[in-house]
Amino acid sequence: MAEKEKSFDANPNQKVYDMPHQVDHLVEVFDIYFAEQVKVYKNEPKSEVVKTTKNTTVKAILAPFKKDKKKLNVTSTPSDPKTVVKKGESVTVNWEEKVHAKDENGKLEYDYPKINKIKVGKKLFIVAKCSGDKAKLTIEIFENKLTNAESVYDNPVKFLIGEEEKTKIEFDIKSFQPGHQYEQEITLKPKSKEEFKKLIDKFNKRKDKNAFLYLKADVTDTISDINFVYQNTEFQNAEGNRFEVLGTPCYCNRDIKVDEMISIIYNLRDKGNVKTKREHFFDEGTELISSIGISSGKMTDSSNKDKIKLFTDEFNTMFKKYEINTCKRKIHFVGQICLETINFSKTYESRSTVPDNYKGGVSFQGRGMKQITHDYNYLAYYDYIKFTKLYPIYEKYAKKDVTGNIDESVGECIKNQSKANDMGLNNAFYEDLKTFAKLLSSDLFHSVNSAGWFSVIWKKKVLLAMDKGLSDDNVKSVTKLINGGETNLIERQNYTKWTKEFFNYETDCINK
The missing domain is CATH 3.30.1490 (Dna Ligase; domain 1)
Incomplete structure (x- = not known):
């Protein structure tokens, strides 16, 4: 009898207190957002x-x-x-x-601050802050159309975890710590190169070339109550907190922005160890483009930035006109003009005397972003702009050497060839050509446009040479076509290499 009294049967209610007590737990989702990883x-x-x-x-x-x-x-x-x-x-x-820094277990420490913008195809993190136990948090990415009639992404958005294509991120919730943080690295691109190209093409058709993504969450595999703290299963989708994807991961098929142009110039000057005139811009030479010259203050000052904008807008227009539309072509072009203009400082050589090989003499020394030289090149550009056909007359009547190459300047042809005079290539025209030539050093349109014309229309093989790559040998080939030799080749190679690095060509360009 005594033994029986010691058992739980003697007090049936005792089981309630001595056995584990089952309690319904709460799963709470505090925040989910796009983030970057920053070292602590x-x-x-x-x-x-x-x-x-x-x-x-x-x-x-x-x-x-x-x-x-x-x-x-x-x-x-x-x-x-x-x-x-x-x-x-x-x-x-x-x-x-x-x-x-490392934590107490020797693991490297990172912070994961929220971001609101990234380039398509780049790596980023999805961060979830939640608490609870024995639950699964599933996250999908969707595009918010906003003012765009069509999505560029297929919803839910495809991305990579490692090399595996996914449309969902799953976290096992297993911590009661309020706001416990979970992180997952993803790459914002589909796995297939063909699909990625199609995605970029869709972006390129948009005026703003961007998209806005948000995160949608769901909690499953739990018997606990679920609480989305802000009573919404969509995250980073509110006005002023939206996540923007820039659909142009590189400089192909898009304009260079003003801030980017300023950064390009700073980068090239810093790499070239330019210090005393780091902030100056096209303010040297006896012939100037007054609308863009900067000789005081910083390029980033609002008034000076307006001048850089004029320059940048003209360049973007020229790039489109002459199909200098890929990273490779733009990198080559910028590298070459950085040398030609002496770090974006002059559009005119300002020589009082010139070497004997300058056809046409002092009046036809280097001008413009490509420092066009020789009267016959100015004549060809004059024809292009004025819709005249005077260069073929020069080409027909000018004296040739034993190999059939022209062996006299336009001025000498006018002086020596009466038949050329009769067809309009005469002294009066030559004086007009001298006046016209000055437009390349004093007028922004002609200074920039002549550079595009020279590289694409006049020297037809330049673009093909640019398209072959960005190695030192490629720069050498481009230089020979533009310059006729290898003048300042090492500097040209360096400027091209530094521009390539600034463009993040190896990692960002989709048209390598």
Whole structure:
């Protein structure tokens, strides 16, 4: 009887208190958003004992440490910089270095701040903040059409996790910590190259060449209550918080923006170690384009930025007109004109005398973004602009050498060939040509347009050479076609390489 009284049967209610108690838990979703991964840094203490090889001072010992930008808060023992340290004595130098932080388990630490914009085809993270246990959070990406009549993406949007194409992200919710964070890296592109090309083509047909995506969530596989804290299963889809995808991951088939042009110029000047006139812009030479010249302030100042916009707009128009429409072509072009214009500083050589090989002499020295030289090139551009046919007359009547190549300038042809005079190629015209030539150094349209014409219409093989690639040999081929030789070849190769790097050609261009 006593044994029976000790059992649970003696008090049936005791089971309720002694057995595990089943409680319905709550799954809460606080936020889901597009993010980037940013390293978390900390300052790590370092030290080094320096043993002197001669009499010196603490200040002299510290000097190389303080010049090293990686070394922060440099101190020493002894601390007085004037202290004299004799040969063979030691000084302890202390500093801090900025290093990638690790957590208590030795795992590298990252932050995941929200982003509102990215280029199509780039990597990013989806971050979810939620709490609960034994539940599954499923996230899909959708395009918000907004003012666009058609979607460029097929909803739900396809993306890559690693090399696998997905339309859903799934997180196993397993932490009761409020707002526990889950992250997943994705690449915002379909797996198939053909599908990616079609997607870019759709973007290119749009005026703004962009799209807006949002995240849609669902919680399943749980018996718990579910609470979306803001009572909405759509995330980053509110006005002022929308996520924009730029549908032009590279510079192919799109305009260069003003800020991008300024950054291109800064980048090339910095790479070329230009310091004293880093902020100047086409303000040198005895013939100038007054509308774009900058000689004071910064290029980013509002009034100066307006001048850069004029320049950029003219370039974009020219690029479209002459089909300089791919990254390769634009990189070659920018690299060449950076050399020709001496870092975007002049449109005119400003020579008082010229070498003997300058056909037509001083009046026909280099002008424009491509520094067009020789009277016969100016004549050809005059024909192109004025719809005249004077160059064929020059070509027909000018003196030839034994190989059949023209062996005299336009001016000499006028002087020596009366038949050319009779057909309109005469002294009066030649004076008009000299006046016309100055437009290439003083008029923005002609300065830029002549460069496009020279590279595409006049030198028909240049674009083909540009399309072959961006190696030093490719730059050499382009230079020979444009320049007729290899003048300043190393500089041209460097400017092209630096422009290629700025364009992120290897990672971003879809037309490599």
